[in-house]
Amino acid sequence: MTQSPNNSQPLDAPRPTIPLPRGPVPQAPPERERRSIEIKIDGESVAVAEGSTILDAAKKLGIDTPTLCFLESLSPVNVCRVCVVELEGARTLVPACSRKVEPNMSIRTDSERVRLSRRLVLEFLASSVDLSTAPAVHAYMDRYDAHPERFGSARATVAQPVIIDNELYVRDYSKCVLCYKCVEACGVDAQNTFAIAVAGRGFSAHIATEFDVPLPDSACVYCGNCIGVCPTGALMFKVEYDMRQAGTWNESRQTQTDTICPYCGVGCDLTVHQQEGQIVGVTSPVDHSVTHGNLCIKGRFGWQFVQIQPVDPDGK
Amino acid sequence: MDLHFTDAQATAEERVAVDSEMGAPESSWQSGQRQDSDRRDNDGQSSERPIGDTRTAFAAFGGDAHGRRHRLLPVLHAIQNRIGWISPGALNYIGLRLDIAPAEVHGVASFYGMFSLQPRPPIVAHVCDDIACVTRGSDKLCADLEGKIGPAGSSCSGGRAIWLRSQCLGLCERAPAVLVTSAGEKSHERVSAPASADAVESLMDDAAQGRLPAEPDVLNVQISVPQSAQNRAGKESEFLPLRLLHRIGKGGAPTLETYQKLGGYRGLRKALDLGPEGTLGELAASKLLGRGGAAFPTAKKWEALFLQRDLLRHDPARAHCVICNADESEPGTFKDRILMEGDPFAILEGMTIAAFVTGARQGYIYLRGEYALAAERMQRAIQSANENGFLGDNILGSRLQFNIEIRRGAGAYICGEETALFNSIEGYRGEPRNKPPFPTQSGLFRQPTAVNNVETLVNVPGIILEGGSAYARLGTENSAGTRLFCLCGHVARPGVYEVAMGTALRQLIDLAGGVVGSGKLQAVLLGGAAGTFVGPQELDTLLTFEGTRAIGATLGSGVVMLFDDTVDLRQILLRIASFFRHETCGQCVPCRVGVVRQQEALQRLVIAKPLGSVTQEVAMLREMAQAMRDASICGLGQTAASALESAMQRWSLFA
Numbered sequence: 001m002t003q004s005p006n007n008s009q010p011l012d013a014p015r016p017t018i019p020l021p022r023g024p025v026p027q028a029p030p031e032r033e034r035r036s037i038e039i040k041i042d043g044e045s046v047a048v049a050e051g052s053t054i055l056d057a058a059k060k061l062g063i064d065t066p067t068l069c070f071l072e073s074l075s076p077v078n079v080c081r082v083c084v085v086e087l088e089g090a091r092t093l094v095p096a097c098s099r100k101v102e103p104n105m106s107i108r109t110d111s112e113r114v115r116l117s118r119r120l121v122l123e124f125l126a127s128s129v130d131l132s133t134a135p136a137v138h139a140y141m142d143r144y145d146a147h148p149e150r151f152g153s154a155r156a157t158v159a160q161p162v163i164i165d166n167e168l169y170v171r172d173y174s175k176c177v178l179c180y181k182c183v184e185a186c187g188v189d190a191q192n193t194f195a196i197a198v199a200g201r202g203f204s205a206h207i208a209t210e211f212d213v214p215l216p217d218s219a220c221v222y223c224g225n226c227i228g229v230c231p232t233g234a235l236m237f238k239v240e241y242d243m244r245q246a247g248t249w250n251e252s253r254q255t256q257t258d259t260i261c262p263y264c265g266v267g268c269d270l271t272v273h274q275q276e277g278q279i280v281g282v283t284s285p286v287d288h289s290v291t292h293g294n295l296c297i298k299g300r301f302g303w304q305f306v307q308i309q310p311v312d313p314d315g316k
Numbered sequence: 317m318d319l320h321f322t323d324a325q326a327t328a329e330e331r332v333a334v335d336s337e338m339g340a341p342e343s344s345w346q347s348g349q350r351q352d353s354d355r356r357d358n359d360g361q362s363s364e365r366p367i368g369d370t371r372t373a374f375a376a377f378g379g380d381a382h383g384r385r386h387r388l389l390p391v392l393h394a395i396q397n398r399i400g401w402i403s404p405g406a407l408n409y410i411g412l413r414l415d416i417a418p419a420e421v422h423g424v425a426s427f428y429g430m431f432s433l434q435p436r437p438p439i440v441a442h443v444c445d446d447i448a449c450v451t452r453g454s455d456k457l458c459a460d461l462e463g464k465i466g467p468a469g470s471s472c473s474g475g476r477a478i479w480l481r482s483q484c485l486g487l488c489e490r491a492p493a494v495l496v497t498s499a500g501e502k503s504h505e506r507v508s509a510p511a512s513a514d515a516v517e518s519l520m521d522d523a524a525q526g527r528l529p530a531e532p533d534v535l536n537v538q539i540s541v542p543q544s545a546q547n548r549a550g551k552e553s554e555f556l557p558l559r560l561l562h563r564i565g566k567g568g569a570p571t572l573e574t575y576q577k578l579g580g581y582r583g584l585r586k587a588l589d590l591g592p593e594g595t596l597g598e599l600a601a602s603k604l605l606g607r608g609g610a611a612f613p614t615a616k617k618w619e620a621l622f623l624q625r626d627l628l629r630h631d632p633a634r635a636h637c638v639i640c641n642a643d644e645s646e647p648g649t650f651k652d653r654i655l656m657e658g659d660p661f662a663i664l665e666g667m668t669i670a671a672f673v674t675g676a677r678q679g680y681i682y683l684r685g686e687y688a689l690a691a692e693r694m695q696r697a698i699q700s701a702n703e704n705g706f707l708g709d710n711i712l713g714s715r716l717q718f719n720i721e722i723r724r725g726a727g728a729y730i731c732g733e734e735t736a737l738f739n740s741i742e743g744y745r746g747e748p749r750n751k752p753p754f755p756t757q758s759g760l761f762r763q764p765t766a767v768n769n770v771e772t773l774v775n776v777p778g779i780i781l782e783g784g785s786a787y788a789r790l791g792t793e794n795s796a797g798t799r800l801f802c803l804c805g806h807v808a809r810p811g812v813y814e815v816a817m818g819t820a821l822r823q824l825i826d827l828a829g830g831v832v833g834s835g836k837l838q839a840v841l842l843g844g845a846a847g848t849f850v851g852p853q854e855l856d857t858l859l860t861f862e863g864t865r866a867i868g869a870t871l872g873s874g875v876v877m878l879f880d881d882t883v884d885l886r887q888i889l890l891r892i893a894s895f896f897r898h899e900t901c902g903q904c905v906p907c908r909v910g911v912v913r914q915q916e917a918l919q920r921l922v923i924a925k926p927l928g929s930v931t932q933e934v935a936m937l938r939e940m941a942q943a944m945r946d947a948s949i950c951g952l953g954q955t956a957a958s959a960l961e962s963a964m965q966r967w968s969l970f971a
Contacts, residue, residue, distance in 0.1 A: 081947040084351045093946045122941035124909035194417030199426040205902030210418035219320035
């Protein structure tokens, strides 16, 4: 009754241990045809699919829009406001990362108003947060001529001690710009663990476990997906943190190798970062269709064994 | 949901507090008695649930959790009111009962000013030191309390009570104001206004001995509503008759009976006769603009929901919603409180008409946490309306279904922003959402929602009754009707006043008895902390939306706060800046950091230690103001510099 998947094979050929799929391979239904919407950005017309954002449209025109709290794999929260653009007819500026395009929108991405707001947002951040491990922000600050030091030295900042409460990663909230990405990654956008949330209000708002208990007492499962999305290095591999403290961290001497996680059958893409023969961190590409940048504790942290040198019993 | 909790356990009393709000836990999954039906294994014997029935399984496994999350704020109130603070154990128990991760419960609880996450004595005197009270002796009150008890945060009454400084309590017509809260099995609140240090101290002692009066406050119409019938005593003024305030104080505490005697519920009856379209037509003809501050046409808002009514019939998951925004927290504003305390049925009638037009079956009143008497009166009114067929499943025999629930805020100015208000009711942090989508498309629980201010809703029954065009004839061409103004500060008879739109500012001040203090007016703050200052040379401005706009000012929430020439305006500006620093939700960068930098710069200017020069500091303040206005998510950040800017425009304060 059952038909061999490959009739042409001689009878004595070894049968494959895993049966080959028969019949048509199931395919995802085709994407709904989306209406194309034309808008104007800085005087230039561009057409994008309905549901796209202004940011998508600007990207299509090759306009580099600064973003901090935006990530393709997370739902936009539009809180950092560094991507604001001027929409004709709107009372205020609008966030490019989340505002959907509408027919006949006319947008300016480099007007005086836009430049002023972007500059002030960058100055506000740089004057309150330690951005020493966020090189991308520094490039934007140069572009918008931001001078955070003009707020004086007595200004309020979020400076606070580094939290080292586990072996895998450290949390340095003096570097936190409160972009909400880690909360999203820990919550419904990826991990559904809900170990952290934004607590407090106003300038004292901060990322916290319940009652700020140490991570090992919280619901954290150490997937490290929060580290993967953190734009400023506030969340950092312990290995990287230790090397930075010791002054041995050197990105110019690092290589990145893409591979597949060996732990289970899902087959997540890993990007292994190594410096001088040592693994110094593991990420996953955000645009990968399986992981969307997310991993589990094994893929993210389970590589120490690679570096354990076998002990030769003979001492040779 | 698979939740992880710390070992902290709730005390028996904390459990009782939560259970009083939620009922006893139904299963061991919510820390109740373990029953056979709680078993989650699939051995085919233990559970009566048919295996594979995903719907039962989903519900049993916490699929209804999102249906419980909106109880979070009431449950947090229950703990705070009973214990006086919210412990880690209590927080865990809340998480367990509502199926919310403890980090999120903590995140929400720590958002609100009224919740203490540190052990705190059960009795707290909240002493207002905001801008209205400062003109009426709050400095002295605080100094006296410091002398008697010690600095803010010091305890008294044998360690059972403390006093704290507070933002505006919305009792500005009786400044300086104090609110005493007393946690316990039976929690109490009691207002003292105008307050003295002796009165506050004895109130705290009374609270410690359980002797607080049952009523949280007394609405004295003579004081709070100077235009009321009792005060008129025969002298009819050109500003009368009152449309919005006329029932307040008549016949003592408001009852359904007196409300009907005074013309109540005739508007609703007429609306039911007119039908939704007809009612909407009258409302449109009235040109009523929202009284909360944004001045959006009410008819347009309701029409947006009305036009989606067809969808309601086809989609059982859809539900329209009507919300009364009673989170009045703009410093200097107290009109909504007086309406709720004095005429609660008018608000219910307005909401019921809104429900009739929009097709909503559920309404919420989001009521400011500090307004104890208003909450009590509204709750009593809802109950009475329910019992007498003015709310419920068959309103006035018309088969109209509408129910109203009160949600108390918990000390967060931002929750008066409509989208923050949605998040707050839903059990999330009160952070505003980005618009679009607008509330009429996706509001509370992502359903089309109409949010209206208390005063707006109180306008509605009269409009329907008299006809929209009759209402439109009141006031001016573009600002129809009458408007409530909250006069406070250096004014002879502070209180809420009703005048036709288009009345000159000078007339309004005269109506309230003119300027007191030194008698010489320095400045008027229109619209509260988010409003604008105007000077004595602008008193002929007509109080209309367009009239104030023309001089770069705003009516806002109806605050008219007077300052005499002895007041240091720079200190007032600094207090406003501190208010915003305290009240920003912290979500978006321009507002979270901007209000801090603004307050710091202002502080430097006030102590005459500018960075660089005064000119540089002022230029920096202007830049910050523009960035906050342009790039903030919501109205709070967008207006956080408006009072300061208006003052800098009119006076050279820092030269």
